[in-house]
Amino acid sequence: MSDPVSALNGAEFHGLIDVADAGLTGMITLRGNLGAAKAKKAVKAVTGTAVPAVGEVLGSGETATAWMSPDELLLIVPYAEVAQRVAKAETALAGEHAMVVDVSDARAVLTVTGSDAREVMAKLCPVDLSPAAFGKGDFRRTRMAQIPAALWMTESDQFTVICFRSVADYAFALLKVAAQPGSAVGAF
Amino acid sequence: MLLIHCPYCDDTLPELEFAYAGEAHIARPADPSKLSDEEWRDFLFIRTNVKGVHAERWRHIHGCGRFFNALRDTVSDRFLTTYKAGEARPDVQTLEAAE
Ligand SMILES: [Zn+2]
Numbered sequence: 202m203s204d205p206v207s208a209l210n211g212a213e214f215h216g217l218i219d220v221a222d223a224g225l226t227g228m229i230t231l232r233g234n235l236g237a238a239k240a241k242k243a244v245k246a247v248t249g250t251a252v253p254a255v256g257e258v259l260g261s262g263e264t265a266t267a268w269m270s271p272d273e274l275l276l277i278v279p280y281a282e283v284a285q286r287v288a289k290a291e292t293a294l295a296g297e298h299a300m301v302v303d304v305s306d307a308r309a310v311l312t313v314t315g316s317d318a319r320e321v322m323a324k325l326c327p328v329d330l331s332p333a334a335f336g337k338g339d340f341r342r343t344r345m346a347q348i349p350a351a352l353w354m355t356e357s358d359q360f361t362v363i364c365f366r367s368v369a370d371y372a373f374a375l376l377k378v379a380a381q382p383g384s385a386v387g388a389f
Numbered sequence: 390m391l392l393i394h395c396p397y398c399d400d401t402l403p404e405l406e407f408a409y410a411g412e413a414h415i416a417r418p419a420d421p422s423k424l425s426d427e428e429w430r431d432f433l434f435i436r437t438n439v440k441g442v443h444a445e446r447w448r449h450i451h452g453c454g455r456f457f458n459a460l461r462d463t464v465s466d467r468f469l470t471t472y473k474a475g476e477a478r479p480d481v482q483t484l485e486a487a488e
Contacts, residue, residue: 255399270453271397327390327403343406344451 205280208309208369216380218315220373223361226310227278229287233299235272243293243301247276247286258340258353267340267353275351275363280305309369313376314359319389322352322360324379331389346375391466393447396473397455410446412436413458414478440464444478447471460484 209222233240235252244252250259250266252274258267260277267275278286283303290301313321323330325345335341340353348371351363364372391404418424418432437443443463448456460469460479469484 255397270455273454327405342452343402349451 205306208366209311209373212373214373214377214380216377216382217384218313218318218321218380220376220380221312221314222373223310223312225280226305226308227280227283227286228303228305228308228310228363229276229278229283229290230269230302230304231274231276231290231299232272233294233297235274237297237299239294239297240299243290243299244274244276246289246293248278253340256340257338259338262355267351269342269351307366308363309366309372311362311364311369311372311376312355312359313362313380314356315380316358317380317385318358318360320386321376321379322362323388324386325375326350326352328352345372348372391468393459393468394471395449395452395455396457396471397453398449402449402452406449406451408448408450410448410456413444413446442469442481446474 205225207222207225211224212222214220229247231240231243241252244250244266248260248264248266253259253266253268255268258265260266263277263279265277267277269275276286283305287301287303294301319330326343328341328343329335337354337357340351342349342351344350345362345364348364348368350372352360355361362372392401393404393407394401415432421429424432440463442460444458444460446456447459448454456474457471458474458476459471460481461467462469469481470479472479
């Protein structure tokens with residue numbers, strides 16, 4: 202089998218803040234009735250968290266569960282364990298009208314780290330990213346300039362950003378421009 | 390920029406995240422083959438095009454992805470309310486009385 206490679210293949214940029222390829226990340230889409238007992242069991246089995254509320258992400262770093270829509274969750278797991286965790290979810294959901302799909306290779310994941318990380322993201326996304334409005338535990342799907350993106354804070358000075366794999370270069374280029382040295386606004 | 394309330398995310402968010410999706414509450418005929426050409430044309434193409442309060446579909450395309458309905462005044466561009474797909478069209482008088 203060939204070796205899997207992330208879209209940005211380890212790319213990094215150091216400017217106002219650091220932009221980096223987060224590398225291979227396991228991502229599983231779970232769709233179905235999120236209130237069902239079996240769905241709760243499946244989430245517990247895959248990431249160990251409860252079912253998140255609207256706009257919420259539970260867990261941390263490598264293993265997390267994010268609210269995507271009223272019937273969709275994103276389960277983030279270590280890349281090497283995706284197949285076995287998909288199987289766990291399918292077992293838990295047996296007999297339930299639900300869908301579990303490995304979307305790891307359809308997406309790209311980046312990290313944006315630094316004291317001005319909020320500001321860099323706020324230049325690109327129509328989201329109130331002030332500390333009072335957005336913090337750890339919040340998950341937001343939105344657009345980043347011309348592309349759909351999802352973001353949340355994995356540390357107090359770090360965002361993790363997910364976009365489609367086909368636009369990974371565009372996303373990286375955008376973040377580089379927004380993080381040019383000397384481009385601080387001091388908004389937050 | 391317009392701010393639109395997504396009834397699924399329960400948040401008021403910038404228009405940039407949304408897409409317009411035509412007039413609301415147009416039910417597809419249960420048996421299209423029973424319709425005359427004129428009735429089928431009306432279903433496909435004829436819209437009310439109101440000047441004033443219009444019930445229309447929107448989609449939170451760069452968010453939760455859901456379709457929902459809105460009452461928007463086409464003269465002022467003001468959103469009176471938004472509501473989930475499948476819910477009945479709210480009464481304008483009741484809404485205005487509540488304001
Ligand atoms: Zn929404």
